[in-house]
Amino acid sequence: xxxxxxxxxxxxxxxxxxxxxxxxxxxxxxxxxxxxxxxxxxxxxxxxxxxxxxxxxxxxxxxxxxxxxxxxxxxxxxxxxxxxxxxxxxxxxxxxxxxxxxxxxxxxxxx
Amino acid sequence: xxxxxxxxxxxxxxxxxxxxxxxxxxxxxxxxxxxxxxxxxxxxxxxxxxxxxxxxxxxxxxxxxxxxxxxxxxxxxxxxxxxxxxxxxxxxxxxxxxxxxxxxxxxxxxxxxxxxxxx
Numbered sequence: 001x002x003x004x005x006x007x008x009x010x011x012x013x014x015x016x017x018x019x020x021x022x023x024x025x026x027x028x029x030x031x032x033x034x035x036x037x038x039x040x041x042x043x044x045x046x047x048x049x050x051x052x053x054x055x056x057x058x059x060x061x062x063x064x065x066x067x068x069x070x071x072x073x074x075x076x077x078x079x080x081x082x083x084x085x086x087x088x089x090x091x092x093x094x095x096x097x098x099x100x101x102x103x104x105x106x107x108x109x110x111x
Numbered sequence: 112x113x114x115x116x117x118x119x120x121x122x123x124x125x126x127x128x129x130x131x132x133x134x135x136x137x138x139x140x141x142x143x144x145x146x147x148x149x150x151x152x153x154x155x156x157x158x159x160x161x162x163x164x165x166x167x168x169x170x171x172x173x174x175x176x177x178x179x180x181x182x183x184x185x186x187x188x189x190x191x192x193x194x195x196x197x198x199x200x201x202x203x204x205x206x207x208x209x210x211x212x213x214x215x216x217x218x219x220x221x222x223x224x225x226x227x228x229x230x
Contacts, residue, residue: 034215038156045206045220046148046156057218089156093215098172100146100158100215 003101004029004090011109017078020106022090023071028101030071034093037066037075040105041086049088050075077108085110113137113219115207120224123197133190133207133221141165141185144210146217147192149203157203160192161210175201197228 005023012018022029022037029035035053038046048057050066053073063078073092077084090103119131133145147159160171160181169181180193190207204225208217 032215036216038217045222046208046217047220048216048218051214051216051218091156091158091216098158098174099161099170102148102156102158105155 003094003096003098004092004103006088006090006103006106008104009107009109011111012077012080013111014080014082016080017076018080018108020075020077020088020090020108022073022075022092022103024073024092024094024101025071027096028092028094029068029073029090031095032093033068035066035068035073036091037064038089038091039084039086040089046089080110082110084108113209115209115219115221117205117207117221117224120205120226122227122229124230125198125228127197128193128195129197129226131192131194131205131224131226133192135188135190135209138209140183140188143212145181145183145190146208146210147179147181147190148206148208148217148220149201150206150223151200151203154203159205162190194226197226199228202226202228 037050040046053068054066087105114136116134146161162181178196182191204223206223207221209219
């Protein structure tokens with residue numbers, strides 16, 4: 001069982017917006033602004049999409065945005081495109097003995 | 112451009128050892144913290160270990176503590192993971208990933224190397 005909880009799957013049509021949630025505790029998501037999000041296409045390496053809750057690395061589309069409220073972080077993808085279909089993982093630093101934790105991943109299907 | 116290339120994976124019997132390598136290029140390896148993250152078949156990501164840029168600190172996930180050892184050779188721009196007493200549940204693709212300074216995210220990842228622990 002993953003330390004952070006994500007929905008197993010979400011879907012949306014091209015052009016629509018979707019939001020993926022990531023729920024943790026006050027020891028990780030709620031305690032630090034160190035949530036990051038990764039996109040992973042099948043059999044590929046993960047790619048950083050959002051860091052420190054809401055910052056986008058250079059080269060990542062502004063259709064991707066992140067936010068946090070309490071112990072839950074969210075990734076929103078607007079103007080869905082076919083290429084967005086992938087698995088998405090959240091991650092957070094944690095003050096537990098395992099310093100970094102991931103969510104179980106969310107499979108995004110673009111209908 | 113930044114490149115991380117893992118190697119050393121394969122099939123190994125339970126209880127045996129394996130050493131993974133991650134060759135870095137395209138950046139100044141010696142100033143970045145480095146991590147190992149793994150992904151069991153069909154499962155999510157699991158953080159494994161981190162080593163500071165100068166090897167002064169190393170931390171491990173509880174699931175591998177006492178069995179795995181992370182190390183690096185800055186002169187050869189290479190990261191290592193020595194895995195001992197391997198178990199079936201260690202079967203996974205192992206990724207190396209880069210950490211920028213005192214941040215808490217992984218900005219570049221390798222393509223991964225598959226480790227299968229099976230008799």
